[in-house]
Amino acid sequence: MAYVHSIWPLAAVLLPLLATVPIMLSGRSPNLRESWTLLAGGGMFAIVASMLPTVLAGGGFVLTLAEVVPGVPIQLRVDALGMFFALVASFLWIFTSVYSIGYMRALEEHDQTRYFASFAVAIAATIGVAFSANLLTLYLFYEVLSLSTYPLVTHEQNAEARASGRKYLTYILGTSIGLVLPAMLIVYQLTGTLDFTHGGILAGKASPATLSLLLLLFVLGFAKAGVMPFHGWLPAAMVAPTPVSAFLHGVAVVKVGVFSILRVVFDIFGPDLLRSLDLGVALTYFVSITILFASLVALTQDNLKRRLAYSTIGQLSYMILGAGMVSAAGMTGGVLHIAMHAFGKITLFFCAGAIYVASHKKYISEMDGLGRKMPITYAAFFLGALSIIGMPPLGGFLSKWNLLVGAVQSHQMVLVAVLLGSSLLNAAYFFPIIYRGFFAPAPAGEAREGIREAPLFCLLPLSVTALCSLLLFFYPTVFLQLVQRALFP
């Protein structure tokens, strides 16, 4: 692949980062502040999209910032995999911003300036992760993301939020410093480079035992991916405002974790190495536990956002599962699921937030009959849930189908069972919500006159993302092409 030296990757990262300055300065005038946010979001998406044709044509962009360690510069590079992720993230950020404005204003939240500033830094870091050319750069942006989302998690500032923030940092920083950093150093020690190279850099450099240890360190170390046992931060982080949950769990944080693992699996280890050492199989079995267990726990949750959180934990491991299969269809499905799950889950979170804004309800058991009051929200929720479960005609079907094919191709009937079983569980924890919303009688003696649809700023994004989930089933071409480019150039 030919990489062109270009300033654009940096521009995509810097635009939201620099937007924090006017956002903080215009804290007294909310309208101005929000227009900066939207401007940055739109601009960033435009920059990312403008690079899309070149990437689809097999090209790419690269920019070296500074050589900080011999052989490892801080370098940004736009390739197909990164483009795929950046496209999803930057596109969804626009809607998250719009939704945030509606949500925060409707609830008259405090410290909105800090909120929007942290948000902008977070998206900059996310794009940075997507465009990282080597593990060190990725690690850099990964940490920036961890730190910039901390104020978002602790936004409420009460004891519970502080405790969650502490938990969040303990998991995220603890694993990244304690596991990823040593693993990265060992890789550097072994190979003298950290560059993401198609086909991996580790082949023939270390013993199988060392490689297994490294893989374990990376998979567990990128705790944002929520692989058990380091998943505990995700439900805890649900104390954050809902747009944060939507953004964290739909787009940025968790996907960054998965994306990092995929990067490492594809471009540091390389599928061939995994296959030759049977590490891929070990990986799939390892994450299967998370898939099933998380789905089971989700069934028991009454708090809607917590149920979604556990659902997320399960779905994230699908993506790693796909990568671990090291078969063409499996890997395609895994990567594709990043996008499909992002659109589906962000819809679900938007809906959860819209319900909270409209009715101040957090628990599923209280939501009987709400769907009749808020039909649009619930319809969107229905679409999102279908996509996550993997039903046609929604985007989620495509990725899950590919995963199933991949499992069959690699003759892992256990995985087929896991995938099917998990889908059933998904259905089991989503359908009751929808059923209760539309068909259960409203509890007697509760005044519900005031409840109606959430404000337009909330409603619009969730409708769009729900429709996108639908459209992705019919027009997945761009994403499929990117995945093909990324995996089989």
Add this chain to the structure above:
Amino acid sequence: MQGIIAEIVAKYNYWIYVVLMMIGFYAMIGKRNLVKKLIGLNIFQTAIILFYVSTGVKRGGGIPIVDKHAALTHGIDPATVVNPLPHVLMLTAIVVGVSVTGVALAVLLRVYREYGTLEEDEILEKIGK
């Protein structure tokens, strides 16, 4: 046993400094009065100074002050004079020691003004309150 005694006798000067040093060391650690600690420190330093000075000694060496003209015409036989360099070095070390003592005494004055005592136990008791 014989060997050890011979060793000690042959290098008796070093053993004296070791004993002196240990006395100073003991005073610094064992004594509870801050001034006594300081005196211990001085003994400690003095032991090292003596150690240095003794390294310059030569059997039969005289004072290293020589007549200018004699030195210029005949040169100096190094065996006839002790090595003056350690002495000069120790002059500096003594000055350092004096400075340390001076600063330490000044500091002790402030300690005394603060706590009204120089006994470590009593000071710790007062801090603990």
Add this chain to the structure above:
Amino acid sequence: MTTSNLHIYILAAPLLGAFAVNLLGRLSRRWVAPLTLGVLGYATIAALVVLARVLRDGTISYTVGNWRPPFGIELVIDPLGALMLLLISAVALTATFSSLTSIERELPGREHLFFTMYLLLIAGLTGLALTGDAFNLYVLLEITSITTYGLIAMGRGRAPLASFNYIIMGSIGACFYLLGVGYLYLLTGTLNMADIARILQGLQETAALATAFAFILVGLWIKMAFFPLHSWLPTAYTQAPSGASVMIAPLMTKVTVFLMIRVIFSIFTPTYAFFHHPGVQAGIVWAAALAIVCASALALAQRDLKRMLTYIIVAEVGYMVGGVWLANTQGMTGAILHIVNDALMTLCLFLAAAAIIYRTGSLGFDSLQGLYRRMPITMAAFTVGAFSMIGIPPTAGFFSKWYLLLGGIEASQWGYVAALVFSSLVNAVLFFRIIEIAYFRTGEAGHGHGHAVVRVEEAPLMMLAPLVLAALALIAVGFGSGPLVNGVIRLAIPGGF
């Protein structure tokens, strides 16, 4: 041999400045600030030029009074020394802005006395970076120590007592060093470092050399507060006037670590120091690991910001000692880079502490509540310093930790690697605890929806500007660590191990 006098001016400027401040400051206090800043500004610029010159032409040797070494006193400025020279003068210059302001309040009427000692201390540190003579090193070490005793004793409350403990410990350290040099003198009959190294080549088997080495090492360890010889440091640095601690804390321990490197390289040679006594090298790395773990754990127990920082300093000394004794290029690079980075981080954090104390009068954790609203810029800079201590890229602290860890992995010293990682995690806990208090606890009841109006009370510009500068320097050094390592530090490490 050179005839340029620039490097001696770096040493002479603060020395002359010290007494000029004392004399003119008696006439009018107005002289103190311009003189101090002028002298240090000059030293910084000159140090930059000297560094450039050393990098271009190689090591500079300078003889005082034109007496040929080994008879005369020799100054040796190698790339490492030149780097230290720049570090010392730049950090001192930055710190001075802050201490001028805080001393004006803490020691009114005695500014000239304070800055006399302050400049003498800087002169001593500069001399340490320059000297090529083992005995001069002792004298300069004591000059720095004595001035530090004095500066610390100028603090309030327990400061004199802390200073006295420091005097006892510091003097024992210096005496040990002197004793070690005595043995070297017995062995070689010379005090010039290069000369000693030359003569020692044939004497590596003697027990006296091992004794000398042990005495010198232990002496320096006491001076640098290497755990468990650290007991004097926390109270002394906590109780010192904040104008003094902003300069002492970043520089003293770091310069002593530099001295250890200097002694190993210039006197004993790395081959002897690291490989002659099997087991010693590994043992010291383990001791360093222990130091890091214990000091970090002790830091967790503190409820006062400045005191907590002092324990972190002790832990960082463990980083550097361990890095040096890993005995490979990566570890040594890490240790030297960490000397630079740690000086800057400590400077940043202590400047922030000084600014906070200037406004709130206390550094207990309870008094930090809501500080992000009251002093946003100070706390932003503090956060950068904290991130660097934790080791989050792209701040400088990450990169030195990178090399240290790499060295540890290369030497298969897993205990040390684990200790470093553990300490980073502990630092994360320590600093986020403070960030949480200062950011999310506003001090009012409840969590207060809506905008609680808190007046912004930033520290004066004289304290704020150096703080921001230090924070920016941390990021700049982080991005520039590649050139720094390749261009300076690699040159400073002799090959052969």
Add this chain to the structure above:
Amino acid sequence: MKQVQERARTRAVGESLIIQTAVRLMVPFIQLFGLYVIVHGHYSPGGGFQGGVILGASFILTAVAFDLQTSLKRFSERTNAIMGNAGVLLYTGVGLLCALLGGLFLDYSALVRIIPMDPVEWRSLGIFLVEVGVGLAVMSIMASLYWDLSSRGELDEGL
């Protein structure tokens, strides 16, 4: 004679006429000797340190025999501090002057540029200047060490 007796009676405990008179006689000679040691220091045993200590001792002797105030009247704290600083400035100043004139630090032969003399003569004179500086500094430090420590830093009554 009567006056002397009167003064002897009103004297504080420990102050003795004999000692005071003796000290008054001795001090000039001690100081002269101190100067001698400084001046001859650069080519014979002695020097700035030793001479300075002797000079300092003369002030301490006055303070011990009379009281602190008397010795401060002869030689005030302020003068003392200025002389001490000036001593160091003289020492470093000479060294720096050599450097500024194109030689190395403390390379006195460079001072030829000021007054053309034999470089060897200048070396001797240069070290002499340095010794004077050192002597001044040491003298003032010895004196102020005693003054400050004996009066707890307040310079009032003394021991």
